Amino acid sequence: MAEHTSTYEPRTGIERWVDARLPLPRLLWDSFVTYPIPRNLNYAYTFGAILMMMLGAQIITGVVLAMHYVPSGTMAFVSVEAIMRDVNYGWLLRYMHATGASMFFIAVYVHIFRGLYYGSYKEPREILWLLGVIIFILMMATAFMGYVLPWGQMSFWGATVITNLFSAIPLVGSAIVTWLWGGFAVGSPTLNRFFALHYLLPFMIAGVVVLHVWALHVVGQTNPTGINIKAKQDAVPFTPHATIKDALGMVVFMIVFAYFLFYVPNYLGHSDNYIQANPLATPSEIVPEWYFLPFYAILRSIPSKLGGVIAMFGAIVMLALMPWLDTSKVRSAVYRPLYRQFFWIHVLVSIGLGYIGSQPPAGGFIIVGRILTAYYFIHFLVIVPLLGLLETPKPRPASITEAVLEKHGRGLALPERTVSNTKVGG
Structure with missing residues (x-):
């Protein structure tokens, strides 16, 4: 969490009058x-x-x-x-x-x-x-x-x-x-x-x-x-x-x-x-429009009408549950080599579902759609939780500054410019 002390200073009488009654300029300045x-x-x-x-x-x-x-x-x-x-x-x-x-x-x-x-x-x-x-x-x-x-x-x-x-x-x-x-x-x-x-x-x-x-x-x-x-x-x-x-x-x-x-x-x-x-x-x-096609493909992949509706809305629920499905203590995929690979597979699966949603619901498109739909839910319900328990993440830098130095070379000095009157916490 980051907290900082306000540095807004009204310069005119009108600014001081507004700031005392509705500090919107201060809010915009600080934000x-x-x-x-x-x-x-x-x-x-x-x-x-x-x-x-x-x-x-x-x-x-x-x-x-x-x-x-x-x-x-x-x-x-x-x-x-x-x-x-x-x-x-x-x-x-x-x-x-x-x-x-x-x-x-x-x-x-x-x-x-x-x-x-x-x-x-x-x-x-x-x-x-x-x-x-x-x-x-x-x-x-x-x-x-x-x-x-x-x-x-x-x-x-x-x-x-x-x-x-x-x-x-x-x-x-x-x-x-x-x-x-x-x-x-x-x-x-x-x-x-x-x-x-x-x-x-x-x-x-x-x-x-x-x-x-x-x-x-x-x-x-x-x-x-x-x-x-x-x-x-x-x-x-x-x-x-x-x-x-x-x-x-x-x-x-x-x-x-x-x-x-x-x-x-x-x-x-x-x-x-x-x-x-x-x-x-x-x-x-x-x-539907192209941006609905992945969810449309999931809907069509389930033989039951009610099951298809549940699966379609469940695809969005999976996103909402990610904070609790991901068991890893490491936040960024930069330091999670296995999660990074499965993340890109998930991206390709989502794009594939979009393509299947644009095709007629017949023949091989139905089979591929069901396979991709199954993987979509497996990714959230099985792969993501297991990766948090089984994956060995890469060593993380001690701070953002250290990460920047590692990226640009340890011999480089950082600029001295920082946030004035700032109190930050981890």
Whole structure:
């Protein structure tokens, strides 16, 4: 855990007046200027800032799009086309929002795998990790409802298939489906419900993000060594060290985002969604957006409908349970050679599940999907706990400073710049 004494000094009478009544400037200064962070953070840690940037972009573009969208079974598809053709820069707003959702999930998956690699879920960061999983679940719900709103063929049939899954829940399943539909079939009431929730959930995500950042500042930032800050020379102030890295990471990410936005905006979507929803014509293949494909593959791999639903949601529960499934006392995979190998196998399995989810559920794809699904759960429930008991980790440095010296050569001297008025604890 890292604690530091506030160094904020109001310079004007107005600043002193505000600071005495609502010390928001002091909070921002202490959290994003002088806050001590490990000196060895790499660019994998910039995805938190990238995600906050993307959340802001999604909320802004979503609010503007909502001003022109009509949540009606007869007008939804037409209103989206009107946004694209008749609203000033509507095409840009729509593509920013749709492509931004994919970019959002790319960033969040990198963020999750980085946390798994460096052990960001371990004590005392369990609540921080659980808040991250809650954000992920809210993101998935928001994205699914947003995918329904264009009211194309894939939107309509995707909503029909996914909402029908809740009917597998004993006793209350049919009532849940009826409530989601607003009737006895997917239609305008369903669209109204999804539009209202799609508009609300991003603000809920923003609220949980605030809690996530607060929890991060309470327990302190992890780092590639997995060792806590133990002395002043282990830490540097958030600004300029983290802000410069975050800014560079966001610029590079925005370049990738801009490429998809301006050159291939429909590459990550489905062509059937440019056909207006028709309840009487079922698409040859009903698939969700690419970021749901691994979970869709798990769902299809279980022969039982209820079993598939349990397995799909269980895949997310596995992430939430990682703080208690991992029995190793070593946090970072840098010093865990066996865990590191199985981690990359797990990454490949997750990508493989995504590919299987995009393929027809027939022949060898079913067999491979079941094998990958089985391994996914074995990884969390068997391999991770056993590795903590059987693995012999590499020797860890005594401090972050020692790790930096080992990386750059023991003869190098560290800069003297440290965090002023900082008290840090392990």
